[in-house]
Amino acid sequence: MYRSGVVMAWNVFKFCTALRGLGSIMILLVLGVVGVTYYAVVLCNYGPALTAGGFDSLVAVLILIVFHALLAMLLWSYFSVVFTDPGGVPPNYRPLIDQERGEMDPLEASESVPLATPDSTHTRIRYCRKCNQLKPPRCHHCSVCGRCVLKMDHHCVWVVNCVGALNYKYFLLFLFYTFLETTVVTAALLPRFIVFFSDEEIPGSPSTLATTFFAFVLNLAFALSVFGFLIMHISLVAANTTTIEAYEKKTTARWRYDLGRKRNFEQVFGTVKSYWFIPAYSDEDLRRMPALQGLEYPTKPDFDTQEF
Known part of the structure; x- marks a missing residue:
């Protein structure tokens, strides 16, 4: 029995190590998809159409403008996720006492320990036994990164990084x-x-046609899969929860961090509308919204843990 447990733990460790090694491969794969798409759209089809004249040239100009604008925002957002630390526990972190007093979530209770204070009978905090440190609210340990991540949503192999408090908006x-x-x-x-699939004569070389066909199928597949993933995360933002929390609290009647859709949205995107669609935050939001830093989160004023 002991031996099987050791083998299972070793296999999990091996799997996590393999995920860490995917880093440059996944980035190159993403850039490869972008390159194939760019070649098919710009170099094979709509770039040459610019010299056709008339309505075809106008359509080509519009498509190329939209294509390049979205591509720039896509790459900006992608590399913001890749290179932005999702948020780690600060050294010598100590939680605020008034945030812990009598407000322990059921899904956090199993990993909490008493806090050595004069009122320790009513104050509990979370502790990571892997990192040997205290854990802020909504913080989880990532086995791939080997550390605790603030408001961890999941570890994404596509961005070679954890998705957490500081880069969730960018994701x-x-x-x-x-x-x-x-x-x-x-x-x-x-x-x-x-x-x-028509009887018309198809202009272009075989390589051009093959690239166009492949790019269409590839982008259609990505559009359908990303749409489903996007809808899922929109529902998570609306409820002010993460993928991990949604799974852990599926039997919970109420969620203490659900402040209403508007405030839930602002907890991720900020309050300054001009920053909502770019991977950055305003200095104003960073100053007055602690939730964007990943350590403190407002809760419902009428939240009562006795309901659970």
Whole structure:
């Protein structure tokens, strides 16, 4: 029995190590998909159409403008997720006593320990036995990164990083712009794709036609899959929860961090509208919204743990 447990733990460790090694491979894969798409849309189809004149040139200009604008936002958002630390527990972290007094979540109770204070009978905090440190609210340990991550949502192999408090907005924008870009590309290449199954003579070299066909299928697949993923995360933002929390609290009647859709949205995107669609926060929001730093989160004023 002991031996099987050791083998299972070793296999999990091996799996986590393999995920860490995917880093540069996944980034190159993403850039490869972007490169194939760019070649098909710009170099093979709509770039040459610019010299055709008339209505075809106008359509080509519009498609290329939208394509490049969305591509720029997609790449900006993607590399913001990749290179932004999702948030780690600060050294010598100590939680605020008034945030803990009598407000322990049922899904956090199993990993909490008494706090050595004069009123320790009513004050409990969370503790990570892997990192040997205290855990802020909504913080979880990532086995791939080997550390605790603030408001961890999940570890994403596509961005080679954890998605947490400090880069969750950037991840959502990456999904959003990926969906828009792949939808635009699918629509732009659809007429060329239809020609493949018609009796019309198809202009272009075999390599050009093959690239166009492949880019259409690839972008259609990404558009459909990302759409489902985007809808799921929109529902999570609306409820002010994460993927991990949604799974852990599925039997919980109420959620202490659900402040209403508007405030829940602001907990991720901030209050300054001009920053909602770019992977950045205003200095004003960073100063007055502690939730964006990942350590403190407002709760319902009428929340009563005795209901659970």
